[in-house]
Amino acid sequence: MDKKRIVILGGGYAGVHAAKKMHKAFKKMKDRVEIVLIDRHNSHILMTELHEVAGNRVDEDSVKISFDRIFAGKMVTVIRDEIKTIDFKKQLLIGVAGSYSYDQLLIATGAEATDFNIPGVKEHSFYLWSIADALNIKRHLKDIVMKASYEKDEELRKEMLTFVVAGGGFTGVEMVGELMEWLPILCREHGVDYEEVQLINVEALGSILNMLGDKPRNKAIAYMEKHGVRVMTNSLIVNVDANSLTIRDGTVIKTQTLIWTCGIRGTSFAHALELTDGKVQRK
Numbered sequence: 001m002d003k004k005r006i007v008i009l010g011g012g013y014a015g016v017h018a019a020k021k022m023h024k025a026f027k028k029m030k031d032r033v034e035i036v037l038i039d040r041h042n043s044h045i046l047m048t049e050l051h052e053v054a055g056n057r058v059d060e061d062s063v064k065i066s067f068d069r070i071f072a073g074k075m076v077t078v079i080r081d082e083i084k085t086i087d088f089k090k091q092l093l094i095g096v097a098g099s100y101s102y103d104q105l106l107i108a109t110g111a112e113a114t115d116f117n118i119p120g121v122k123e124h125s126f127y128l129w130s131i132a133d134a135l136n137i138k139r140h141l142k143d144i145v146m147k148a149s150y151e152k153d154e155e156l157r158k159e160m161l162t163f164v165v166a167g168g169g170f171t172g173v174e175m176v177g178e179l180m181e182w183l184p185i186l187c188r189e190h191g192v193d194y195e196e197v198q199l200i201n202v203e204a205l206g207s208i209l210n211m212l213g214d215k216p217r218n219k220a221i222a223y224m225e226k227h228g229v230r231v232m233t234n235s236l237i238v239n240v241d242a243n244s245l246t247i248r249d250g251t252v253i254k255t256q257t258l259i260w261t262c263g264i265r266g267t268s269f270a271h272a273l274e275l276t277d278g279k280v281q282r283k
């Protein structure tokens with residue numbers, strides 16, 4: 001009898017969880033069912049810990065878990081490939097290294113950061129949605145504090161030592177937390193007076209951490225403010241350039257570091273597929 005092939009595209013939290021569940025459900029039917037997981041990486045990435053890489057708390061290797069380890073002894077075959085498109089009629093995934101047929105397909109390709117079409121965000125801010133993004137932020141932070149230590153022009157040094165995280169959700173606040181801890185260390189290492197550093201969390205809504213109840217939210221805000229973080233709410237960013245950002249009320253913040261954690265959407269890959277949109281016009 002031909003085996004039915006279930007393909008899971010994407011080895012993030014959703015794909016790995018699904019593959020483990022399927023292993024459990026079908027392990028007694030190995031002769032009839034085959035489970036294949038395809039991802040462009042050979043490791044599962046702990047996305048929820050990327051801020052720790054960006055903030056130099058942990059090494060990049062500590063947020064990678066190899067698929068071999070995750071699926072050791074399980075009926076899940078992992079293929080490393082980047083899928084470019086899917087031919088739904090032929091039930092075929094077309095990748096860079098090969099093509100893969102399926103009987104059942106689960107698409108779990110995740111999301112990507114979005115700039116909401118705000119001018120300058122894409123060009124001049126740092127996203128935090130991949131290991132490469134996290135390493136980019138880490139490199140930049142080291143670099144800018146080092147440069148500031150040589151800068152004699154007070155205005156320019158102030159701009160270099162102003163760090164803005166846009167977005168007051170978990171990702172943004174976690175990133176602020178990393179900066180609260182790492183920036184004093186970086187400043188000490190480069191002989192920069194930490195008193196000159198400004199750390200700002202900018203949020204478009206009336207409060208940060210809106211998913212929390214009043215008590216934990218207020219506690220978090222009080223903690224951030226006690227440690228010198230300026231929390232700016234009702235502050236929609238409307239424009240960004242290489243050394244400043246502008247808030248809707250006209251306030252301009254001079255900075256060379258804007259970390260953007262304001263929102264995500266389905267991947268461009270999923271968007272390009274011949275699928276109907278979901279509830280909020282997203283795939």
Ligand SMILES: Cc1cc2nc3c(=O)[nH]c(=O)nc-3n(C[C@H](O)[C@H](O)[C@H](O)COP(=O)(O)OP(=O)(O)OC[C@H]3O[C@@H](n4cnc5c(N)ncnc54)[C@H](O)[C@@H]3O)c2cc1C
Nearest residue numbers: 010011012013014039040047048050051082083109110171
């Ligand atoms: C710093 C940070 C902190 C966060 N904190 C939290 C938190 O506290 N709580 C929470 O619930 N969420 C948090 N999130 C969000 C959470 O990480 C995501 O919601 C989650 O990763 C989504 O899981 P997923 O499996 O759908 O997608 P992903 O984890 O993005 O996985 C998608 C996978 O698909 C693969 N892939 C995509 N396209 C292709 C292709 N064409 N070919 C081959 N492979 C492909 C990718 O390589 C990836 O492995 C945080 C995110 C960040 C960045």
